Amino acid sequence: MVRTIEMQPLSRRDILGYAGTAAFAAVATSLFPQAAHATPASADAAIKELIGSAETMAGKITVDLPQIAENGNTVPIGFEVESPMTDGDYVKVVHVFADENPAPFVASFHFTTASGKAKIATRMRLIKTQNVIVVAQMNDGSVYMAKTPVKVTIGGCGG
Amino acid sequence: MAIAKARIKVPKSVAKGEIFQVKTLISHKMETGLRKDKKTGEKIPRMILNRFVCKYNGEEVFACDWSTPISANPYTAFYLKASESGTLDFIWTDDEGSVFEKSADIMVT
Numbered sequence: 468m469v470r471t472i473e474m475q476p477l478s479r480r481d482i483l484g485y486a487g488t489a490a491f492a493a494v495a496t497s498l499f500p501q502a503a504h505a506t507p508a509s510a511d512a513a514i515k516e517l518i519g520s521a522e523t524m525a526g527k528i529t530v531d532l533p534q535i536a537e538n539g540n541t542v543p544i545g546f547e548v549e550s551p552m553t554d555g556d557y558v559k560v561v562h563v564f565a566d567e568n569p570a571p572f573v574a575s576f577h578f579t580t581a582s583g584k585a586k587i588a589t590r591m592r593l594i595k596t597q598n599v600i601v602v603a604q605m606n607d608g609s610v611y612m613a614k615t616p617v618k619v620t621i622g623g624c625g626g
Numbered sequence: 627m628a629i630a631k632a633r634i635k636v637p638k639s640v641a642k643g644e645i646f647q648v649k650t651l652i653s654h655k656m657e658t659g660l661r662k663d664k665k666t667g668e669k670i671p672r673m674i675l676n677r678f679v680c681k682y683n684g685e686e687v688f689a690c691d692w693s694t695p696i697s698a699n700p701y702t703a704f705y706l707k708a709s710e711s712g713t714l715d716f717i718w719t720d721d722e723g724s725v726f727e728k729s730a731d732i733m734v735t
Contacts, residue, residue, distance in 0.1 A: 541697040552707075565695055569660055573695040576704075581687040583645030583707035590697040592658070 510566035514602060517562050517575070521604075523612035528601050530615045531588075539593045539622040548585040548603045548611070552578070558585035560604045567597035594622045632728040634716060639733040640708040648680065649703045652718055652726065658694040675700060675726075677719040682732075683712035708734045 531545035548558045557580050563573040578585045585603070593599070596618045603611045635649040652675065659672025672694065680688040688704055706714075711734045718726040 545703075568695050570694045572693045574693060575691040577689040577691075579687050581682060581685070581707055581709065583705045586705055588701075588703040590701050592695045592697055 507566050507571075510564050510571035510600065513564055513571045514562070514600065517572075518602060518604060518610050521608065521610040523602065523610045525612065527611045528603055528613040530599070530601050530613050532599055532615050532617050535618045535620065536593060537620045539595070539619040541590045542593050542617065542619070543588065544591050544599065545588040546586070546601050546613075550585055550605070552580055552582055552584055554580055555606075557582075557606050558603055559606050561585065561587070562602045562604075563591070564600040564602070565591065565593055565597055566600060568592070568594050573599075593617060593619045595619050632716065632718070632726060634714075634728055634730045636714060636730045636732055639735050642708055642710075642734050644708050645705050646708060647703055647705055648714065649701075650678075650680075650716055651699065651701045653699050654718075654720070656694075656696060656698040656700065660694070673721050675718045675720045678702065679717045679719075680704070680706070681715040681717070682706060683710065684715075708732070710734050 527549045529547045529549075531543075531547075533543065536542040544563070546561065546563075548561060550556060550558045552558065558578050560578065561576045563575075564571045565573055573591055574589070576585075576587055591599075596616070598614045598616050601613045601615070605611070632650065632652040634651075637646050640646045654675050655673070656675065657670055657673040659669065661670045662668065663670055674692060674694060674696065676692050678690045678692065678700070679686055687706060690702065692700065712732060713729050714732055715727065715729045720726075
């Protein structure tokens with residue numbers, strides 16, 4: 468999944484170097500704002516890998532992210548998934564993706580009924596302005612997804 | 627081996643059935659594997675904590691799998707439901723397989 472690219476502004480050579488559809492999608496997104504909510508193929512693939520062919524639904528997830536992140540190295544992110552967290556109905560796992568990071572997969576959080584509530588606060592890196600995708604898998608197999616755009620002033624990831 | 631120093635914050639005592647917050651912080655540079663050494667131009671290999679587990683009286687109650695976009699000095703706040711007094715164990719594992727542990731006591735009234 469990890470594409471070996473440097474965290475630097477795109478040069479012409481970089482663009483030629485990727486030649487992948489994912490990179491093309493990323494570039495196209497920045498050039499054509501109307502396509503800004505398209506998920507790059509690499510992130511899509513990363514999501515598919517974890518949730519399989521399950522249909523994603525909207526709702527149940529509240530994401531707490533800044534609209535503008537000044538420092539891409541530490542962007543505070545929090546989420547809560549609505550659930551009673553009982554044996555019959557609980558959130559199993561929540562995956563977080565950043566659709567234009569070199570490694571779109573951020574983390575998976577595994578909950579149990581002992582969690583009480585499926586709520587997390589952590590900090591992540593974002594290389595540039597992009598969507599953060601939170602995908603929640605319930606114990607009954609249903610999947611919920613929330614996509615939140617974040618503007619990044621100074622990109623993180625080092626480099 | 628990276629030196630990691632962990633800090634945990636849990637309430638001293640909670641009522642049975644109450645949901646309480648657990649805050650964890652561990653010092654770790656979380657090297658992404660994407661940076662290059664400025665002098666040699668060589669890639670600095672990835673070196674991150676890739677798993678974090680919380681055990682409540684020996685039972686795994688919360689776990690995370692982390693990838694490179696988790697920030698340096700990972701901070702995680704999560705919740706647990708108080709069932710009985712005992713120990714919370716926090717275990718982090720890095721790419722080299724080194725394990726960092728810390729525990730905290732919890733009193734359930």
